[in-house]
Amino acid sequence: MVIFGILFFIFGFNYLKGKNLFNVSDAYYTEFDYNGLTTASPVTIKGNNVGKINKITYIVETGKTRVSFTVDDELKFSKNSKMRLYPLGLLDGNGLAIIPADDDQIAEDGDFLQSEVEPGLIKNLSENFSGLSEGLDDTLKSADSLLVSINGLVEDDSKEGLKHAIKELNLTLTSFKNLSGSFNSLIAKNQDSLTQVISNFNSISKDLAVLSNDLKDVEISKTISSLDTTLLQVNALLADMEHGEGTLGKLLKDDKLYHNLEVASQQLSELLQDVKLNPKRYVNVSVFGGKNKEGYVKPEDERQ
Structure with missing residues:
Protein backbone atom coordinates (compact mmCIF):
# COMPACT_ATOMS: atom_id res chain seq x y z
CA MET A 1 0.00 0.00 0.00
CA VAL A 2 2.90 2.37 0.77
CA ILE A 3 4.49 1.69 -2.64
CA PHE A 4 1.13 2.14 -4.35
CA GLY A 5 0.63 5.44 -2.52
CA ILE A 6 4.07 6.69 -3.60
CA LEU A 7 3.41 5.77 -7.24
CA PHE A 8 0.02 7.43 -7.12
CA PHE A 9 1.58 10.59 -5.66
CA ILE A 10 4.23 10.68 -8.42
CA PHE A 11 1.60 10.17 -11.14
CA GLY A 12 -0.72 12.82 -9.69
CA PHE A 13 2.09 15.34 -9.27
CA ASN A 14 3.21 14.90 -12.88
CA TYR A 15 -0.39 14.99 -14.09
CA LEU A 16 -0.93 18.35 -12.41
CA LYS A 17 2.22 19.59 -14.18
CA GLY A 18 0.71 18.53 -17.52
CA LYS A 19 2.69 15.31 -17.94
CA ASN A 20 0.98 12.01 -18.54
CA LEU A 21 3.24 9.09 -17.62
CA PHE A 22 1.17 6.67 -19.68
CA ASN A 23 1.42 8.78 -22.85
CA VAL A 24 4.69 7.98 -24.61
CA SER A 25 5.95 11.04 -26.52
CA ASP A 26 9.32 11.99 -27.97
CA ALA A 27 10.97 15.16 -26.65
CA TYR A 28 12.97 17.56 -28.85
CA TYR A 29 14.77 20.88 -28.36
CA THR A 30 15.26 24.12 -30.27
CA GLU A 31 16.44 27.69 -29.52
CA PHE A 32 15.37 31.23 -30.43
CA ASP A 33 16.88 34.68 -29.95
CA TYR A 34 13.56 36.00 -28.62
CA ASN A 35 10.88 34.27 -26.62
CA GLY A 36 7.49 34.51 -28.27
CA LEU A 37 6.01 31.26 -26.89
CA THR A 38 4.24 30.01 -23.79
CA THR A 39 3.67 26.51 -22.47
CA ALA A 40 0.14 26.77 -23.92
CA SER A 41 1.44 27.42 -27.46
CA PRO A 42 0.70 24.57 -29.90
CA VAL A 43 3.19 22.49 -31.87
CA THR A 44 1.84 21.95 -35.38
CA ILE A 45 2.76 20.39 -38.67
CA LYS A 46 0.92 21.51 -41.81
CA GLY A 47 -1.66 23.24 -39.59
CA ASN A 48 -2.39 20.16 -37.43
CA ASN A 49 -1.74 20.13 -33.70
CA VAL A 50 0.70 17.26 -33.01
CA GLY A 51 2.36 18.20 -29.72
CA LYS A 52 2.88 20.67 -26.91
CA ILE A 53 5.63 22.74 -25.30
CA ASN A 54 6.99 21.31 -22.07
CA LYS A 55 9.47 23.92 -20.86
CA ILE A 56 10.88 27.31 -21.88
CA THR A 57 14.30 28.15 -20.42
CA TYR A 58 16.48 31.23 -20.83
CA ILE A 59 20.18 30.28 -21.27
CA VAL A 60 22.25 33.01 -19.60
CA GLU A 61 25.53 31.96 -21.24
CA THR A 62 24.25 32.21 -24.82
CA GLY A 63 21.41 34.71 -24.34
CA LYS A 64 19.02 32.39 -26.19
CA THR A 65 15.70 30.87 -25.25
CA ARG A 66 15.64 27.06 -25.26
CA VAL A 67 12.29 25.41 -25.92
CA SER A 68 11.60 21.79 -25.00
CA PHE A 69 8.61 20.23 -26.74
CA THR A 70 7.08 16.81 -27.32
CA VAL A 71 5.21 15.34 -30.26
CA ASP A 72 3.23 12.21 -30.80
CA ASP A 73 5.50 9.14 -30.98
CA GLU A 74 3.69 8.02 -34.14
CA LEU A 75 4.84 11.16 -35.98
CA LYS A 76 8.10 10.60 -37.90
CA PHE A 77 10.02 13.50 -39.46
CA SER A 78 13.57 14.34 -40.43
CA LYS A 79 16.05 15.65 -37.87
CA ASN A 80 17.03 18.24 -40.49
CA SER A 81 13.55 19.75 -40.22
CA LYS A 82 13.27 23.28 -38.93
CA MET A 83 11.12 24.63 -36.13
CA ARG A 84 9.41 27.85 -37.24
CA LEU A 85 8.07 30.45 -34.83
CA TYR A 86 4.92 31.93 -36.41
CA PRO A 87 1.97 34.08 -35.28
CA LEU A 88 -1.40 32.39 -34.70
CA GLY A 89 -3.48 35.56 -34.85
CA LEU A 90 -3.97 39.02 -33.45
CA LEU A 91 -4.96 37.82 -29.97
CA ASP A 92 -3.90 34.16 -30.06
CA GLY A 93 -0.14 34.54 -29.58
CA ASN A 94 2.41 32.44 -31.46
CA GLY A 95 2.89 28.80 -32.33
CA LEU A 96 5.72 26.40 -33.15
CA ALA A 97 5.52 24.72 -36.55
CA ILE A 98 7.53 21.74 -37.82
CA ILE A 99 8.81 22.39 -41.36
CA PRO A 100 9.76 18.85 -42.45
CA ALA A 101 12.86 18.24 -44.56
CA ASP A 102 12.84 15.82 -47.50
CA ASP A 103 15.30 13.12 -46.38
CA ASP A 104 15.41 9.80 -44.55
CA GLN A 105 17.26 10.89 -41.38
CA ILE A 106 14.49 10.39 -38.86
CA ALA A 107 14.63 12.55 -35.72
CA GLU A 108 14.99 10.70 -32.44
CA ASP A 109 14.09 11.49 -28.86
CA GLY A 110 16.35 14.24 -27.48
CA ASP A 111 17.52 15.66 -30.84
CA PHE A 112 18.23 19.35 -31.20
CA LEU A 113 16.46 20.93 -34.21
CA GLN A 114 17.33 24.12 -36.04
CA SER A 115 14.94 27.05 -35.69
CA GLU A 116 13.72 29.93 -37.81
CA VAL A 117 11.36 32.84 -37.36
CA GLU A 118 8.66 33.85 -39.79
CA PRO A 119 9.69 37.12 -41.52
CA GLY A 120 8.36 40.22 -39.77
CA LEU A 121 7.67 38.52 -36.45
CA ILE A 122 10.83 39.83 -34.72
CA LYS A 123 10.00 43.37 -35.81
CA ASN A 124 6.50 42.99 -34.42
CA LEU A 125 7.86 41.63 -31.13
CA SER A 126 10.29 44.54 -30.74
CA GLU A 127 7.56 47.06 -31.62
CA ASN A 128 5.23 45.44 -29.10
CA PHE A 129 7.88 45.61 -26.36
CA SER A 130 8.63 49.26 -27.12
CA GLY A 131 4.93 50.11 -27.27
CA LEU A 132 4.39 48.30 -23.98
CA SER A 133 7.14 50.32 -22.29
CA GLU A 134 5.74 53.59 -23.63
CA GLY A 135 2.23 52.67 -22.50
CA LEU A 136 3.51 51.68 -19.07
CA ASP A 137 5.32 55.02 -18.77
CA ASP A 138 2.12 56.94 -19.65
CA THR A 139 0.16 54.83 -17.17
CA LEU A 140 2.61 55.58 -14.36
CA LYS A 141 2.45 59.30 -15.15
CA SER A 142 -1.38 59.20 -15.05
CA ALA A 143 -1.32 57.30 -11.74
CA ASP A 144 1.07 59.89 -10.27
CA SER A 145 -1.21 62.76 -11.35
CA LEU A 146 -4.22 60.96 -9.84
CA LEU A 147 -2.44 60.51 -6.49
CA VAL A 148 -1.44 64.18 -6.44
CA SER A 149 -5.07 65.19 -7.07
CA ILE A 150 -6.32 62.88 -4.31
CA ASN A 151 -3.79 64.32 -1.86
CA GLY A 152 -4.90 67.83 -2.74
CA LEU A 153 -8.52 66.87 -2.20
CA VAL A 154 -7.84 65.34 1.21
CA GLU A 155 -5.70 68.28 2.37
CA ASP A 156 -8.21 70.88 1.15
CA ASP A 157 -9.94 72.47 4.17
CA SER A 158 -12.14 74.84 2.14
CA LYS A 159 -15.84 74.46 1.44
CA GLU A 160 -15.00 72.84 -1.90
CA GLY A 161 -12.89 70.13 -0.26
CA LEU A 162 -13.55 66.69 1.11
CA LYS A 163 -15.48 67.98 4.16
CA HIS A 164 -17.97 69.72 1.93
CA ALA A 165 -18.38 66.58 -0.17
CA ILE A 166 -19.04 64.49 2.96
CA LYS A 167 -21.58 67.06 4.14
CA GLU A 168 -23.40 66.91 0.82
CA LEU A 169 -23.38 63.11 1.00
CA ASN A 170 -24.95 63.25 4.47
CA LEU A 171 -27.64 65.59 3.19
CA THR A 172 -28.35 63.22 0.29
CA LEU A 173 -28.64 60.24 2.64
CA THR A 174 -30.98 62.26 4.88
CA SER A 175 -33.17 63.08 1.88
CA PHE A 176 -33.34 59.42 0.94
CA LYS A 177 -34.28 58.56 4.52
CA ASN A 178 -37.10 61.14 4.52
CA LEU A 179 -38.32 59.87 1.15
CA SER A 180 -38.36 56.31 2.48
CA GLY A 181 -40.36 57.43 5.52
CA SER A 182 -42.87 59.25 3.33
CA PHE A 183 -43.21 56.20 1.11
CA ASN A 184 -43.82 53.93 4.09
CA SER A 185 -46.41 56.38 5.47
CA LEU A 186 -48.16 56.45 2.10
CA ILE A 187 -48.33 52.67 2.01
CA ALA A 188 -49.68 52.56 5.59
CA LYS A 189 -52.41 55.09 4.82
CA ASN A 190 -53.51 53.39 1.61
CA GLN A 191 -53.09 49.80 2.71
CA ASP A 192 -56.81 49.05 2.38
CA SER A 193 -56.90 50.52 -1.13
CA LEU A 194 -53.82 48.58 -2.18
CA THR A 195 -55.35 45.39 -0.79
CA GLN A 196 -58.53 46.06 -2.79
CA VAL A 197 -56.51 46.70 -5.95
CA ILE A 198 -54.62 43.44 -5.51
CA SER A 199 -57.92 41.62 -4.85
CA ASN A 200 -59.44 43.10 -8.02
CA PHE A 201 -56.37 42.06 -9.99
CA ASN A 202 -56.71 38.50 -8.69
CA SER A 203 -60.39 38.49 -9.66
CA ILE A 204 -59.58 39.75 -13.16
CA SER A 205 -56.89 37.11 -13.57
CA LYS A 206 -59.38 34.40 -12.55
CA ASP A 207 -61.92 35.74 -15.08
CA LEU A 208 -59.26 35.70 -17.77
CA ALA A 209 -58.42 32.11 -16.87
CA VAL A 210 -62.10 31.14 -17.21
CA LEU A 211 -62.30 33.00 -20.54
CA SER A 212 -59.24 31.18 -21.83
CA ASN A 213 -60.80 27.83 -20.85
CA ASP A 214 -63.99 28.78 -22.68
CA LEU A 215 -62.00 29.69 -25.76
CA LYS A 216 -60.34 26.28 -25.64
CA ASP A 217 -63.79 24.61 -25.79
CA VAL A 218 -64.87 26.64 -28.83
CA GLU A 219 -64.41 24.72 -32.07
CA ILE A 220 -62.59 27.50 -33.84
CA LYS A 280 -110.04 63.79 -72.12
CA ARG A 281 -108.39 61.30 -74.41
CA TYR A 282 -107.95 58.85 -71.53
CA VAL A 283 -110.75 59.89 -69.19
CA ASN A 284 -113.81 60.66 -71.37
CA VAL A 285 -116.50 62.14 -69.18
CA SER A 286 -119.00 64.26 -71.14
CA VAL A 287 -122.42 65.36 -70.07
CA PHE A 288 -123.63 65.84 -73.66
CA GLY A 289 -121.79 62.93 -75.16
CA GLY A 290 -119.34 65.16 -77.05
CA LYS A 291 -115.98 63.73 -78.29
CA ASN A 292 -112.62 65.42 -78.76
CA LYS A 293 -111.43 64.72 -82.25
CA GLU A 294 -108.21 66.67 -82.07
CA GLY A 295 -104.92 64.75 -82.33
CA TYR A 296 -101.91 64.83 -80.03
CA VAL A 297 -99.81 68.03 -80.27
CA LYS A 298 -96.34 67.72 -78.78
CA PRO A 299 -95.45 70.82 -76.72
CA GLU A 300 -92.38 72.83 -77.45
CA ASP A 301 -91.00 72.27 -73.94
CA GLU A 302 -91.06 68.57 -73.02
CA ARG A 303 -91.16 69.45 -69.29
CA GLN A 304 -94.65 70.96 -69.63
Missing part, protein backbone atom coordinates in the same frame (compact mmCIF):
# COMPACT_ATOMS: atom_id res chain seq x y z
CA SER A 221 -61.42 25.20 -36.62
CA LYS A 222 -65.00 24.32 -37.62
CA THR A 223 -66.02 27.98 -37.50
CA ILE A 224 -63.11 28.94 -39.73
CA SER A 225 -63.93 26.06 -42.09
CA SER A 226 -67.57 27.23 -42.38
CA LEU A 227 -66.44 30.80 -42.97
CA ASP A 228 -64.05 29.61 -45.64
CA THR A 229 -66.85 27.66 -47.39
CA THR A 230 -69.12 30.74 -47.29
CA LEU A 231 -66.39 32.92 -48.76
CA LEU A 232 -65.86 30.41 -51.58
CA GLN A 233 -69.57 30.52 -52.39
CA VAL A 234 -69.57 34.32 -52.37
CA ASN A 235 -66.54 34.34 -54.66
CA ALA A 236 -68.29 31.95 -57.04
CA LEU A 237 -71.41 34.18 -57.05
CA LEU A 238 -69.31 37.27 -57.77
CA ALA A 239 -67.48 35.41 -60.55
CA ASP A 240 -70.84 34.46 -62.16
CA MET A 241 -71.98 38.07 -61.91
CA GLU A 242 -68.72 39.22 -63.50
CA HIS A 243 -69.25 36.84 -66.43
CA GLY A 244 -72.89 37.94 -66.85
CA GLU A 245 -74.41 34.67 -65.67
CA GLY A 246 -77.65 34.54 -63.71
CA THR A 247 -80.23 37.24 -63.16
CA LEU A 248 -77.90 39.63 -61.32
CA GLY A 249 -75.15 39.02 -63.87
CA LYS A 250 -77.45 39.88 -66.76
CA LEU A 251 -78.68 42.98 -64.95
CA LEU A 252 -75.07 44.13 -64.55
CA LYS A 253 -73.60 43.05 -67.91
CA ASP A 254 -76.49 43.05 -70.46
CA ASP A 255 -76.59 46.38 -72.35
CA LYS A 256 -79.94 45.51 -73.97
CA LEU A 257 -81.68 45.68 -70.61
CA TYR A 258 -80.30 49.16 -70.02
CA HIS A 259 -81.38 50.25 -73.54
CA ASN A 260 -84.89 48.80 -73.05
CA LEU A 261 -85.23 50.51 -69.68
CA GLU A 262 -84.12 53.79 -71.22
CA VAL A 263 -86.67 53.44 -74.09
CA ALA A 264 -89.44 52.46 -71.64
CA SER A 265 -88.61 55.43 -69.46
CA GLN A 266 -88.78 57.76 -72.49
CA GLN A 267 -92.11 56.30 -73.57
CA LEU A 268 -93.52 56.56 -70.06
CA SER A 269 -92.44 60.21 -69.95
CA GLU A 270 -94.22 60.90 -73.25
CA LEU A 271 -97.34 59.05 -72.01
CA LEU A 272 -97.47 61.13 -68.86
CA GLN A 273 -97.07 64.29 -70.94
CA ASP A 274 -99.93 63.26 -73.18
CA VAL A 275 -102.13 62.42 -70.20
CA LYS A 276 -101.32 65.81 -68.71
CA LEU A 277 -102.09 67.72 -71.98
CA ASN A 278 -105.05 65.65 -73.18
CA PRO A 279 -106.75 64.10 -70.18
Whole structure:
Protein backbone atom coordinates (compact mmCIF):
# COMPACT_ATOMS: atom_id res chain seq x y z
CA MET A 1 0.00 0.00 0.00
CA VAL A 2 2.90 2.37 0.77
CA ILE A 3 4.49 1.69 -2.64
CA PHE A 4 1.13 2.14 -4.35
CA GLY A 5 0.63 5.44 -2.52
CA ILE A 6 4.07 6.69 -3.60
CA LEU A 7 3.41 5.77 -7.24
CA PHE A 8 0.02 7.43 -7.12
CA PHE A 9 1.58 10.59 -5.66
CA ILE A 10 4.23 10.68 -8.42
CA PHE A 11 1.60 10.17 -11.14
CA GLY A 12 -0.72 12.82 -9.69
CA PHE A 13 2.09 15.34 -9.27
CA ASN A 14 3.21 14.90 -12.88
CA TYR A 15 -0.39 14.99 -14.09
CA LEU A 16 -0.93 18.35 -12.41
CA LYS A 17 2.22 19.59 -14.18
CA GLY A 18 0.71 18.53 -17.52
CA LYS A 19 2.69 15.31 -17.94
CA ASN A 20 0.98 12.01 -18.54
CA LEU A 21 3.24 9.09 -17.62
CA PHE A 22 1.17 6.67 -19.68
CA ASN A 23 1.42 8.78 -22.85
CA VAL A 24 4.69 7.98 -24.61
CA SER A 25 5.95 11.04 -26.52
CA ASP A 26 9.32 11.99 -27.97
CA ALA A 27 10.97 15.16 -26.65
CA TYR A 28 12.97 17.56 -28.85
CA TYR A 29 14.77 20.88 -28.36
CA THR A 30 15.26 24.12 -30.27
CA GLU A 31 16.44 27.69 -29.52
CA PHE A 32 15.37 31.23 -30.43
CA ASP A 33 16.88 34.68 -29.95
CA TYR A 34 13.56 36.00 -28.62
CA ASN A 35 10.88 34.27 -26.62
CA GLY A 36 7.49 34.51 -28.27
CA LEU A 37 6.01 31.26 -26.89
CA THR A 38 4.24 30.01 -23.79
CA THR A 39 3.67 26.51 -22.47
CA ALA A 40 0.14 26.77 -23.92
CA SER A 41 1.44 27.42 -27.46
CA PRO A 42 0.70 24.57 -29.90
CA VAL A 43 3.19 22.49 -31.87
CA THR A 44 1.84 21.95 -35.38
CA ILE A 45 2.76 20.39 -38.67
CA LYS A 46 0.92 21.51 -41.81
CA GLY A 47 -1.66 23.24 -39.59
CA ASN A 48 -2.39 20.16 -37.43
CA ASN A 49 -1.74 20.13 -33.70
CA VAL A 50 0.70 17.26 -33.01
CA GLY A 51 2.36 18.20 -29.72
CA LYS A 52 2.88 20.67 -26.91
CA ILE A 53 5.63 22.74 -25.30
CA ASN A 54 6.99 21.31 -22.07
CA LYS A 55 9.47 23.92 -20.86
CA ILE A 56 10.88 27.31 -21.88
CA THR A 57 14.30 28.15 -20.42
CA TYR A 58 16.48 31.23 -20.83
CA ILE A 59 20.18 30.28 -21.27
CA VAL A 60 22.25 33.01 -19.60
CA GLU A 61 25.53 31.96 -21.24
CA THR A 62 24.25 32.21 -24.82
CA GLY A 63 21.41 34.71 -24.34
CA LYS A 64 19.02 32.39 -26.19
CA THR A 65 15.70 30.87 -25.25
CA ARG A 66 15.64 27.06 -25.26
CA VAL A 67 12.29 25.41 -25.92
CA SER A 68 11.60 21.79 -25.00
CA PHE A 69 8.61 20.23 -26.74
CA THR A 70 7.08 16.81 -27.32
CA VAL A 71 5.21 15.34 -30.26
CA ASP A 72 3.23 12.21 -30.80
CA ASP A 73 5.50 9.14 -30.98
CA GLU A 74 3.69 8.02 -34.14
CA LEU A 75 4.84 11.16 -35.98
CA LYS A 76 8.10 10.60 -37.90
CA PHE A 77 10.02 13.50 -39.46
CA SER A 78 13.57 14.34 -40.43
CA LYS A 79 16.05 15.65 -37.87
CA ASN A 80 17.03 18.24 -40.49
CA SER A 81 13.55 19.75 -40.22
CA LYS A 82 13.27 23.28 -38.93
CA MET A 83 11.12 24.63 -36.13
CA ARG A 84 9.41 27.85 -37.24
CA LEU A 85 8.07 30.45 -34.83
CA TYR A 86 4.92 31.93 -36.41
CA PRO A 87 1.97 34.08 -35.28
CA LEU A 88 -1.40 32.39 -34.70
CA GLY A 89 -3.48 35.56 -34.85
CA LEU A 90 -3.97 39.02 -33.45
CA LEU A 91 -4.96 37.82 -29.97
CA ASP A 92 -3.90 34.16 -30.06
CA GLY A 93 -0.14 34.54 -29.58
CA ASN A 94 2.41 32.44 -31.46
CA GLY A 95 2.89 28.80 -32.33
CA LEU A 96 5.72 26.40 -33.15
CA ALA A 97 5.52 24.72 -36.55
CA ILE A 98 7.53 21.74 -37.82
CA ILE A 99 8.81 22.39 -41.36
CA PRO A 100 9.76 18.85 -42.45
CA ALA A 101 12.86 18.24 -44.56
CA ASP A 102 12.84 15.82 -47.50
CA ASP A 103 15.30 13.12 -46.38
CA ASP A 104 15.41 9.80 -44.55
CA GLN A 105 17.26 10.89 -41.38
CA ILE A 106 14.49 10.39 -38.86
CA ALA A 107 14.63 12.55 -35.72
CA GLU A 108 14.99 10.70 -32.44
CA ASP A 109 14.09 11.49 -28.86
CA GLY A 110 16.35 14.24 -27.48
CA ASP A 111 17.52 15.66 -30.84
CA PHE A 112 18.23 19.35 -31.20
CA LEU A 113 16.46 20.93 -34.21
CA GLN A 114 17.33 24.12 -36.04
CA SER A 115 14.94 27.05 -35.69
CA GLU A 116 13.72 29.93 -37.81
CA VAL A 117 11.36 32.84 -37.36
CA GLU A 118 8.66 33.85 -39.79
CA PRO A 119 9.69 37.12 -41.52
CA GLY A 120 8.36 40.22 -39.77
CA LEU A 121 7.67 38.52 -36.45
CA ILE A 122 10.83 39.83 -34.72
CA LYS A 123 10.00 43.37 -35.81
CA ASN A 124 6.50 42.99 -34.42
CA LEU A 125 7.86 41.63 -31.13
CA SER A 126 10.29 44.54 -30.74
CA GLU A 127 7.56 47.06 -31.62
CA ASN A 128 5.23 45.44 -29.10
CA PHE A 129 7.88 45.61 -26.36
CA SER A 130 8.63 49.26 -27.12
CA GLY A 131 4.93 50.11 -27.27
CA LEU A 132 4.39 48.30 -23.98
CA SER A 133 7.14 50.32 -22.29
CA GLU A 134 5.74 53.59 -23.63
CA GLY A 135 2.23 52.67 -22.50
CA LEU A 136 3.51 51.68 -19.07
CA ASP A 137 5.32 55.02 -18.77
CA ASP A 138 2.12 56.94 -19.65
CA THR A 139 0.16 54.83 -17.17
CA LEU A 140 2.61 55.58 -14.36
CA LYS A 141 2.45 59.30 -15.15
CA SER A 142 -1.38 59.20 -15.05
CA ALA A 143 -1.32 57.30 -11.74
CA ASP A 144 1.07 59.89 -10.27
CA SER A 145 -1.21 62.76 -11.35
CA LEU A 146 -4.22 60.96 -9.84
CA LEU A 147 -2.44 60.51 -6.49
CA VAL A 148 -1.44 64.18 -6.44
CA SER A 149 -5.07 65.19 -7.07
CA ILE A 150 -6.32 62.88 -4.31
CA ASN A 151 -3.79 64.32 -1.86
CA GLY A 152 -4.90 67.83 -2.74
CA LEU A 153 -8.52 66.87 -2.20
CA VAL A 154 -7.84 65.34 1.21
CA GLU A 155 -5.70 68.28 2.37
CA ASP A 156 -8.21 70.88 1.15
CA ASP A 157 -9.94 72.47 4.17
CA SER A 158 -12.14 74.84 2.14
CA LYS A 159 -15.84 74.46 1.44
CA GLU A 160 -15.00 72.84 -1.90
CA GLY A 161 -12.89 70.13 -0.26
CA LEU A 162 -13.55 66.69 1.11
CA LYS A 163 -15.48 67.98 4.16
CA HIS A 164 -17.97 69.72 1.93
CA ALA A 165 -18.38 66.58 -0.17
CA ILE A 166 -19.04 64.49 2.96
CA LYS A 167 -21.58 67.06 4.14
CA GLU A 168 -23.40 66.91 0.82
CA LEU A 169 -23.38 63.11 1.00
CA ASN A 170 -24.95 63.25 4.47
CA LEU A 171 -27.64 65.59 3.19
CA THR A 172 -28.35 63.22 0.29
CA LEU A 173 -28.64 60.24 2.64
CA THR A 174 -30.98 62.26 4.88
CA SER A 175 -33.17 63.08 1.88
CA PHE A 176 -33.34 59.42 0.94
CA LYS A 177 -34.28 58.56 4.52
CA ASN A 178 -37.10 61.14 4.52
CA LEU A 179 -38.32 59.87 1.15
CA SER A 180 -38.36 56.31 2.48
CA GLY A 181 -40.36 57.43 5.52
CA SER A 182 -42.87 59.25 3.33
CA PHE A 183 -43.21 56.20 1.11
CA ASN A 184 -43.82 53.93 4.09
CA SER A 185 -46.41 56.38 5.47
CA LEU A 186 -48.16 56.45 2.10
CA ILE A 187 -48.33 52.67 2.01
CA ALA A 188 -49.68 52.56 5.59
CA LYS A 189 -52.41 55.09 4.82
CA ASN A 190 -53.51 53.39 1.61
CA GLN A 191 -53.09 49.80 2.71
CA ASP A 192 -56.81 49.05 2.38
CA SER A 193 -56.90 50.52 -1.13
CA LEU A 194 -53.82 48.58 -2.18
CA THR A 195 -55.35 45.39 -0.79
CA GLN A 196 -58.53 46.06 -2.79
CA VAL A 197 -56.51 46.70 -5.95
CA ILE A 198 -54.62 43.44 -5.51
CA SER A 199 -57.92 41.62 -4.85
CA ASN A 200 -59.44 43.10 -8.02
CA PHE A 201 -56.37 42.06 -9.99
CA ASN A 202 -56.71 38.50 -8.69
CA SER A 203 -60.39 38.49 -9.66
CA ILE A 204 -59.58 39.75 -13.16
CA SER A 205 -56.89 37.11 -13.57
CA LYS A 206 -59.38 34.40 -12.55
CA ASP A 207 -61.92 35.74 -15.08
CA LEU A 208 -59.26 35.70 -17.77
CA ALA A 209 -58.42 32.11 -16.87
CA VAL A 210 -62.10 31.14 -17.21
CA LEU A 211 -62.30 33.00 -20.54
CA SER A 212 -59.24 31.18 -21.83
CA ASN A 213 -60.80 27.83 -20.85
CA ASP A 214 -63.99 28.78 -22.68
CA LEU A 215 -62.00 29.69 -25.76
CA LYS A 216 -60.34 26.28 -25.64
CA ASP A 217 -63.79 24.61 -25.79
CA VAL A 218 -64.87 26.64 -28.83
CA GLU A 219 -64.41 24.72 -32.07
CA ILE A 220 -62.59 27.50 -33.84
CA SER A 221 -61.42 25.20 -36.62
CA LYS A 222 -65.00 24.32 -37.62
CA THR A 223 -66.02 27.98 -37.50
CA ILE A 224 -63.11 28.94 -39.73
CA SER A 225 -63.93 26.06 -42.09
CA SER A 226 -67.57 27.23 -42.38
CA LEU A 227 -66.44 30.80 -42.97
CA ASP A 228 -64.05 29.61 -45.64
CA THR A 229 -66.85 27.66 -47.39
CA THR A 230 -69.12 30.74 -47.29
CA LEU A 231 -66.39 32.92 -48.76
CA LEU A 232 -65.86 30.41 -51.58
CA GLN A 233 -69.57 30.52 -52.39
CA VAL A 234 -69.57 34.32 -52.37
CA ASN A 235 -66.54 34.34 -54.66
CA ALA A 236 -68.29 31.95 -57.04
CA LEU A 237 -71.41 34.18 -57.05
CA LEU A 238 -69.31 37.27 -57.77
CA ALA A 239 -67.48 35.41 -60.55
CA ASP A 240 -70.84 34.46 -62.16
CA MET A 241 -71.98 38.07 -61.91
CA GLU A 242 -68.72 39.22 -63.50
CA HIS A 243 -69.25 36.84 -66.43
CA GLY A 244 -72.89 37.94 -66.85
CA GLU A 245 -74.41 34.67 -65.67
CA GLY A 246 -77.65 34.54 -63.71
CA THR A 247 -80.23 37.24 -63.16
CA LEU A 248 -77.90 39.63 -61.32
CA GLY A 249 -75.15 39.02 -63.87
CA LYS A 250 -77.45 39.88 -66.76
CA LEU A 251 -78.68 42.98 -64.95
CA LEU A 252 -75.07 44.13 -64.55
CA LYS A 253 -73.60 43.05 -67.91
CA ASP A 254 -76.49 43.05 -70.46
CA ASP A 255 -76.59 46.38 -72.35
CA LYS A 256 -79.94 45.51 -73.97
CA LEU A 257 -81.68 45.68 -70.61
CA TYR A 258 -80.30 49.16 -70.02
CA HIS A 259 -81.38 50.25 -73.54
CA ASN A 260 -84.89 48.80 -73.05
CA LEU A 261 -85.23 50.51 -69.68
CA GLU A 262 -84.12 53.79 -71.22
CA VAL A 263 -86.67 53.44 -74.09
CA ALA A 264 -89.44 52.46 -71.64
CA SER A 265 -88.61 55.43 -69.46
CA GLN A 266 -88.78 57.76 -72.49
CA GLN A 267 -92.11 56.30 -73.57
CA LEU A 268 -93.52 56.56 -70.06
CA SER A 269 -92.44 60.21 -69.95
CA GLU A 270 -94.22 60.90 -73.25
CA LEU A 271 -97.34 59.05 -72.01
CA LEU A 272 -97.47 61.13 -68.86
CA GLN A 273 -97.07 64.29 -70.94
CA ASP A 274 -99.93 63.26 -73.18
CA VAL A 275 -102.13 62.42 -70.20
CA LYS A 276 -101.32 65.81 -68.71
CA LEU A 277 -102.09 67.72 -71.98
CA ASN A 278 -105.05 65.65 -73.18
CA PRO A 279 -106.75 64.10 -70.18
CA LYS A 280 -110.04 63.79 -72.12
CA ARG A 281 -108.39 61.30 -74.41
CA TYR A 282 -107.95 58.85 -71.53
CA VAL A 283 -110.75 59.89 -69.19
CA ASN A 284 -113.81 60.66 -71.37
CA VAL A 285 -116.50 62.14 -69.18
CA SER A 286 -119.00 64.26 -71.14
CA VAL A 287 -122.42 65.36 -70.07
CA PHE A 288 -123.63 65.84 -73.66
CA GLY A 289 -121.79 62.93 -75.16
CA GLY A 290 -119.34 65.16 -77.05
CA LYS A 291 -115.98 63.73 -78.29
CA ASN A 292 -112.62 65.42 -78.76
CA LYS A 293 -111.43 64.72 -82.25
CA GLU A 294 -108.21 66.67 -82.07
CA GLY A 295 -104.92 64.75 -82.33
CA TYR A 296 -101.91 64.83 -80.03
CA VAL A 297 -99.81 68.03 -80.27
CA LYS A 298 -96.34 67.72 -78.78
CA PRO A 299 -95.45 70.82 -76.72
CA GLU A 300 -92.38 72.83 -77.45
CA ASP A 301 -91.00 72.27 -73.94
CA GLU A 302 -91.06 68.57 -73.02
CA ARG A 303 -91.16 69.45 -69.29
CA GLN A 304 -94.65 70.96 -69.63
